Amino acid sequence: MSRRGAVAGTGHNPLRDPADRRLPRVPEPCALVVFGVTGDLARKKLLPAVYDLANRGLLPPGFVLLGFARRDWGDGDFADLAKKSAQEHARTPWREEVWRRLGDSARFVSGSFDDDAAFDGLAETLRSLQDSHGIAGNAAFYLSIPPAAFPVVLKQLERTHIADNEACGGWRRVVVEKPFGHDLKSSLDLNGLVDDVFTPGDVFRIDHYLGKETVQNLLALRFANTLFEPVWNSHYVDSVQITMAEEVGIGGRAAFYDSAGAARDVLQNHLLQLLALTAMEEPVAFSAEALRTEKLKVLRAIALPDDLERSAVRGQYAEGWLAGQRVKGYLQEDSVPDRSTTETYVAVRLGVETRRWAGVPFYLRTGKRLPRRVTEIAVSFKKAPHLPFARTDTEELGQNQLVIRVQPDEGVTLRFGSKVPGTYMEVRDVLMDFLYGEAFTESSPEAYERLLLDVLLGDATLFPRNEEVEASWRVVDPLEEYWSGSQPRRYRAGEWGPAAADDMLAHDGRVWRRP
Amino acid sequence: MTTLSDTTGSAVVKALAAARRSAGAVTSGLALTLVAVVSEEHVEEAEQAAAVAAAMHPCRLLVVVRRRLESESRLDAEVQVGGRLGPGEAVVLRMFGRLSLHAESVVLPLLAPDAPVITWWHGKPPYRIAHDPLGVLAARRVTDCARADDPIAALANRAEDYAPGDTDLTWTRITGWRGLLASAFDSASGRVRQGGVAAEPRSASAALLAGWLGHRLDAPIELKNSSGPGLTEVRITLDGESYVWLEREDGHNATVHRDGMPDRSLPLPRRELGELLAEELHRLDADQTYGDALGAAMGKPALNRREPGRIHKWLDPEDSQAAKEPALFASEPLSQHSGGRTRASS
Numbered sequence: 054m055s056r057r058g059a060v061a062g063t064g065h066n067p068l069r070d071p072a073d074r075r076l077p078r079v080p081e082p083c084a085l086v087v088f089g090v091t092g093d094l095a096r097k098k099l100l101p102a103v104y105d106l107a108n109r110g111l112l113p114p115g116f117v118l119l120g121f122a123r124r125d126w127g128d129g130d131f132a133d134l135a136k137k138s139a140q141e142h143a144r145t146p147w148r149e150e151v152w153r154r155l156g157d158s159a160r161f162v163s164g165s166f167d168d169d170a171a172f173d174g175l176a177e178t179l180r181s182l183q184d185s186h187g188i189a190g191n192a193a194f195y196l197s198i199p200p201a202a203f204p205v206v207l208k209q210l211e212r213t214h215i216a217d218n219e220a221c222g223g224w225r226r227v228v229v230e231k232p233f234g235h236d237l238k239s240s241l242d243l244n245g246l247v248d249d250v251f252t253p254g255d256v257f258r259i260d261h262y263l264g265k266e267t268v269q270n271l272l273a274l275r276f277a278n279t280l281f282e283p284v285w286n287s288h289y290v291d292s293v294q295i296t297m298a299e300e301v302g303i304g305g306r307a308a309f310y311d312s313a314g315a316a317r318d319v320l321q322n323h324l325l326q327l328l329a330l331t332a333m334e335e336p337v338a339f340s341a342e343a344l345r346t347e348k349l350k351v352l353r354a355i356a357l358p359d360d361l362e363r364s365a366v367r368g369q370y371a372e373g374w375l376a377g378q379r380v381k382g383y384l385q386e387d388s389v390p391d392r393s394t395t396e397t398y399v400a401v402r403l404g405v406e407t408r409r410w411a412g413v414p415f416y417l418r419t420g421k422r423l424p425r426r427v428t429e430i431a432v433s434f435k436k437a438p439h440l441p442f443a444r445t446d447t448e449e450l451g452q453n454q455l456v457i458r459v460q461p462d463e464g465v466t467l468r469f470g471s472k473v474p475g476t477y478m479e480v481r482d483v484l485m486d487f488l489y490g491e492a493f494t495e496s497s498p499e500a501y502e503r504l505l506l507d508v509l510l511g512d513a514t515l516f517p518r519n520e521e522v523e524a525s526w527r528v529v530d531p532l533e534e535y536w537s538g539s540q541p542r543r544y545r546a547g548e549w550g551p552a553a554a555d556d557m558l559a560h561d562g563r564v565w566r567r568p
Numbered sequence: 569m570t571t572l573s574d575t576t577g578s579a580v581v582k583a584l585a586a587a588r589r590s591a592g593a594v595t596s597g598l599a600l601t602l603v604a605v606v607s608e609e610h611v612e613e614a615e616q617a618a619a620v621a622a623a624m625h626p627c628r629l630l631v632v633v634r635r636r637l638e639s640e641s642r643l644d645a646e647v648q649v650g651g652r653l654g655p656g657e658a659v660v661l662r663m664f665g666r667l668s669l670h671a672e673s674v675v676l677p678l679l680a681p682d683a684p685v686i687t688w689w690h691g692k693p694p695y696r697i698a699h700d701p702l703g704v705l706a707a708r709r710v711t712d713c714a715r716a717d718d719p720i721a722a723l724a725n726r727a728e729d730y731a732p733g734d735t736d737l738t739w740t741r742i743t744g745w746r747g748l749l750a751s752a753f754d755s756a757s758g759r760v761r762q763g764g765v766a767a768e769p770r771s772a773s774a775a776l777l778a779g780w781l782g783h784r785l786d787a788p789i790e791l792k793n794s795s796g797p798g799l800t801e802v803r804i805t806l807d808g809e810s811y812v813w814l815e816r817e818d819g820h821n822a823t824v825h826r827d828g829m830p831d832r833s834l835p836l837p838r839r840e841l842g843e844l845l846a847e848e849l850h851r852l853d854a855d856q857t858y859g860d861a862l863g864a865a866m867g868k869p870a871l872n873r874r875e876p877g878r879i880h881k882w883l884d885p886e887d888s889q890a891a892k893e894p895a896l897f898a899s900e901p902l903s904q905h906s907g908g909r910t911r912a913s914s
Binding site: 057058059060061062066067068069070072073074075076077079081082110113114115148150151154184185186187189 | 820
C-alpha cells in the first residue's frame with residue numbers, strides 16, 4: 054500500500070496554509086452562551102453581530118447560540134427574539150436561509166442566576182450539544198449582565214465545572230464587558246474571581262473601540278511606515294489630544310451612569326487604551342502578548358500632574374440647545390438624583406514618563422452632550438525652530454498636526470503649511486485627507502463582529518488584559534479621590550465642555566482642537 | 569458624466585481631471601486601477617460587477633471595449649466620477665480599428681499614479697497574455713475560464729501561459745467550498761486515502777478544486793461528472809473509515825457529513841460576479857495557492873517558480889501567422905479580417 058496521503062489531526066490541518074489568504078479564519082465548532090439576552094446590548098449589538106458573522110460565512114458548521122435569562126421561554130421564543138434583533142440591527146443584508154440555520158441551532162435555558170437547577174440544566178445542555186452538534190466541549194460565555202450579578206454567575210459556572218477546560222475536553226472562554234470594576238480594589242476582586250474560575254488566558258475583556266479598524270490602522274500607520282515613527286517623540290511632538298465626544302445624553306442608563314461618571318465610563322478604558330496605543334513602543338510582534346507588554350509599559354508610565362486643580366477638570370451638562378433641539382440638563386434627566394455630583398465631562402492632562410515622551414502633555418477629554426459625536430487622536434508637532442520668512446508671511450501658520458479619526462469618517466488628516474497662491478508670500482495651513490472608511494465600510498466588519506470572532510478563534514490581540522485594567526485604575530483612582538465631594542463645573546449642552554477646560558489648556562499656552 | 573466621441577487620449581485625461589475637480593475631494597484613498605477588458609455586448613454586466621467591487625475597494629475603473637478591427641481607428645469615451653459605475657472614478661473607453669491593438673496608449677496616462685493595476689478580461693480568456701499590452705502592464709491578471717467554449721482546455725492554456733499574479737475566477741468561485749473543507753479538516757484526523765469531486769461536465773472550478781485537494785492532501789482525487797448545477801459534491805476518505813463529505817445539490821445549500829457527527833447544513837450560494845471580483849481586488853500579490861492548484865490540476869508543477877512579469881510580444885491578428893494562435897484578444901472575435909490585407913507591425 055502506498056504511503057502517500059497527508060496526515061490530519063493533532064493541530065495539523067493539511068488544507069490550511071498561511072499563504073492561502075482567501076480562506077477566512079473560521080472558529081472550530083462551538084457554542085456561544087449569552088447571559089442577559091434580553092438586555093439592550095445583546096439585542097442591539099451582540100445578536101445582530103452573530104447573524105452578520107453567519108452571513109459572512111465566518112461561523113463554523115456546528116455553531117450553537119445559547120441564551121440564558123429569567124424568562125419562561127422555549128428555544129423558539131429565544132430564536133424569535135434573536136431573529137427580530139438581527140433583522141432590526143444587522144448590517145449585512147437579510148438572508149432567510151442564513152437565519153434558518155442559525156435559528157435552528159438556537160437553544161434557551163431559563164432560570165435566574167442563583168438557581169442551581171438552571172445552571173445544572175445549562176451544563177447538561179452543553180454536554181448534549183457535544184453529541185448533537187459536535188462542538189467538542191468548546192464554548193464561550195458572554196456575560197452581558199450588570200456587574201453586581203458577576204460573582205453569582207461566576208460561582209455557578211465554577212460549581213458546575215462548565216468553565217473548566219480540562220473537564221470539558223475543549224476550550225471554555227468568557228467575555229466580560231466594561232465596567233471592569235469601579236476602582237482598583239473592585240477590579241482586583243473581579244479579576245481575581247474571573248481569572249480563578251476561568252484561566253486568565255481565556256478571559257476576554259471587550260473594549261469595542263479596539264475592534265475598530267482605525268485603531269488597528271494606528272498600529273499599521275506607526276509601525277509599517279518609515280515616515281511617522283522618526284518624529285513620534287518629544288523632540289518633534291508638542292502635545293497630543295485624545296477626544297471622545299458624544300452628542301447623546303445618558304439615555305436610559307441613569308442608574309449605572311450616576312454611580313460611575315465619565316471618568317470611570319470612558320477615561321478609564323477607551324481613552325487610556327487609545328493613549329497606550331498612541332504612545333507605546335514598537336511591539337516585537339503583532340501578537341497579543343507582545344502588544345500587551347508594550348501597552349502595559351505605557352499605562353504604568355502614566356503620571357498625573359501634581360497640580361490637579363489646574364490639570365483635571367470635570368463637568369456636568371446643563372440644559373441647552375443641541376443640533377437644533379432643546380435638551381434637558383443632566384440633573385433633569387429621569388432618575389438622576391437632584392443633587393448628583395456625577396460628572397458627564399472630564400478633561401485631564403497626563404504625562405508619560407519615558408524617554409520618548411518626557412515633557413509631552415497628553416490631553417484627554419470625553420463628554421456627553423457635546424456638539425458632535427467624534428473620537429480622534431490629534432498629534433501636534435512643534436513649530437519649526439527657524440522660519441526663513443518674514444513674520445507677517447507666516448502669521449496664519451499653525452502647528453503641523455496629524456489627526457487619526459477613529460470615528461466617524463475613519464481616516465487620517467495631515468495639517469501643514471502651504472503657500473497661498475498669489476504674488477505675495479503667505480503661508481497658511483492646509484489639510485491633506487485620507488479617508489479610510491468611506492469606500493471600505495461595507496465590507497469591513499463592525500467592531501463587535503470582529504471582536505466576537507476573535508473570541509471564538511481565541512485571538513486576544515485586541516483585548517486588554519487584567520494588568521492593563523488595573524494599571525488604568527491606578528490613573529483614575531487618584532482623580533476620583535481628588536474630586537470626591539466637589540461640584541462638577543457646569544457646561545451648556547451643545548458646547549465643547551466647561552470653560553475651565555479651555556483655561557486648563559490656555560494656561561499651557563495651547564487650545565483644544567475643534568474636532 | 570462627460571461623453572467624448574472621436575476623441576484622443578489626452579482629451580480623456582483632461583476630462584477626467586475636470587470631473588474630479590467638479591466632484592470635490594472624492595478621490596482620496598485611491599488604491600488601485602482596475603482595467604476591465606470587455607466586449608460591447610457584455611459591457612453592462614461588467615460595469616455592474618465592477619461597480620460592486622469598486623464599492624468595497626476604492627479604485628479607478630477603466631472599461632476597455634475593443635471593436636471592429638477592420639474599421640477606421642477611433643476612440644469614444646465616457647467619464648464618470650461617482651455614479652452608475654460605483655463611488656470612484658470610471659472611464660469607459662471604446663476603441664475602434666487598429667487603435668484597439670494599441671489600447672495601452674490610451675490607458676497608460678489614465679492609470680492612478682504608482683498604484684497597482686489589475687486587468688480583468690470579462691469574456692474568453694486571452695490565448696497568451698503577453699500579446700495583450702493591457703495584461704502586460706498589470707500586476708494582477710484576472711481571467712475567467714468559465715466563459716471559454718471549452719473551460720478545461722482554457723484552464724490548460726492558463727497553466728501553459730501562467731505567471732505569478734495570474735488568477736482565474738473559476739478559482740475564486742470555489743473559495744466557499746475550500747473554506748468549508750478546511751474547517752471540516754480542523755477536527756479531522758488520520759491519513760488521507762483518497763477523494764472525489766463531482767460537478768457538471770467540463771467544470772474548470774472542479775478541476776481546480778481537485779488540483780488543490782490533491783496538492784494539499786497528497787492523495788489521488790477523482791473527478792466525476794454530475795448534473796450540476798456547478799459543483800455538487802466533494803468526498804474525502806481517511807484511514808479508519810473516517811470521511812468528510814460535502815454535498816450541494818441545489819446550488820445554494822451545502823450539507824456536511826462527517827463520520828460520528830450529525831449532518832450540518834450551511835448556505836453555500838454561487839456568488840455574483842461583483843462579489844467574485846471584489847475578492848480578487850482584495851489581494852494584490854500573487855496567489856501561490858492558485859498556482860499550486862493549477863499546476864496540480866494540469867500536471868504542470870512548479871508554476872510559481874516562473875518569472876512574475878511578462879514582456880509584451882507584438883502579434884498582429886491580421887498577420888497570417890496569427891491565425892495559428894486562436895483568439896488573440898478573445899473578448900471579441902477580431903479574426904474576421906477581410907483577408908490578404910497585411911500591415912507592418914506598428
